[in-house]
Amino acid sequence: MNKKQLRKELVEIGKRIAEEKLVIGPGGNSSARLGNIIYMKASGIPFESAKEEHYIGVDLKTGKIVDGKLKPSCEISMHLGCYRVRNDIGAVLHSHGPYSVAYGMLGKELKAFTPDFIAVVKTNIPLVKYVVPSTNELAEVVKEPIKNHNGVLLANHGLLTVGSNLKEAFYRTLLVEDAIKTIIYARALGVRMRFFTEKEFCEIDNLKAESYRRKLLSKILKD
Numbered sequence: 001m002n003k004k005q006l007r008k009e010l011v012e013i014g015k016r017i018a019e020e021k022l023v024i025g026p027g028g029n030s031s032a033r034l035g036n037i038i039y040m041k042a043s044g045i046p047f048e049s050a051k052e053e054h055y056i057g058v059d060l061k062t063g064k065i066v067d068g069k070l071k072p073s074c075e076i077s078m079h080l081g082c083y084r085v086r087n088d089i090g091a092v093l094h095s096h097g098p099y100s101v102a103y104g105m106l107g108k109e110l111k112a113f114t115p116d117f118i119a120v121v122k123t124n125i126p127l128v129k130y131v132v133p134s135t136n137e138l139a140e141v142v143k144e145p146i147k148n149h150n151g152v153l154l155a156n157h158g159l160l161t162v163g164s165n166l167k168e169a170f171y172r173t174l175l176v177e178d179a180i181k182t183i184i185y186a187r188a189l190g191v192r193m194r195f196f197t198e199k200e201f202c203e204i205d206n207l208k209a210e211s212y213r214r215k216l217l218s219k220i221l222k223d
């Protein structure tokens with residue numbers, strides 16, 4: 001993938017984020033990695049109107065702008081922090097979906113409860129305490145759980161997911177939002193949620209059929 005293709009994909013996923021109402025107006029941000037450069041949405045540009053030139057190249061190590069005329073989103077340090085703790089991260093997505101924000105109020109980690117959750121998200125989603133957005137402190141609290149989770153709920157704020165590429169990070173965001181929607185429906189029906197135990201999580205994770213499905217899924221995500 002070259003930078004033109006990467007920026008094109010950032011634009012496309014950005015439009016999907018807006019369509020799914022995962023952010024309203026200029027909120028939220030996305031980034032993707034190309035070698036040692038992170039392309040990140042410019043500050044103040046809503047996803048639905050972001051064009052290729054609105055994705056700004058920033059050096060992963062120094063944090064300096066190396067490609068583009070605008071300032072990257074103020075959450076750049078949160079994104080860079082994720083890439084710096086895990087080499088396998090190719091994209092980071094931060095959204096303000098209503099279900100994620102609502103669930104964050106519970107003060108609890110989101111645990112897997114369907115095989116789909118395990119196949120797509122692959123880890124539980126912890127919650128971090130409320131921290132003022134755009135600060136280094138937020139970058140610090142997010143990077144710790146990201147070392148071994150594929151997403152984190154930000155109390156009174158939203159959700160951040162990571163993936164090997166943009167599609168993977170996007171599907172993880174969609175799945176987390178959908179899972180929380182299911183929890184709300186279950187509660188409306190008056191039932192108590194039952195989450196997978198660690199043993200059940202591992203059983204599904206180790207299923208042969210599941211590894212076949214996962215291979216298919218990773219092929220779809222690469223296309």
Ligand SMILES: [Zn+2]
Pocket residue numbers: 027028094095096133157158
């Ligand atoms: Zn935010």
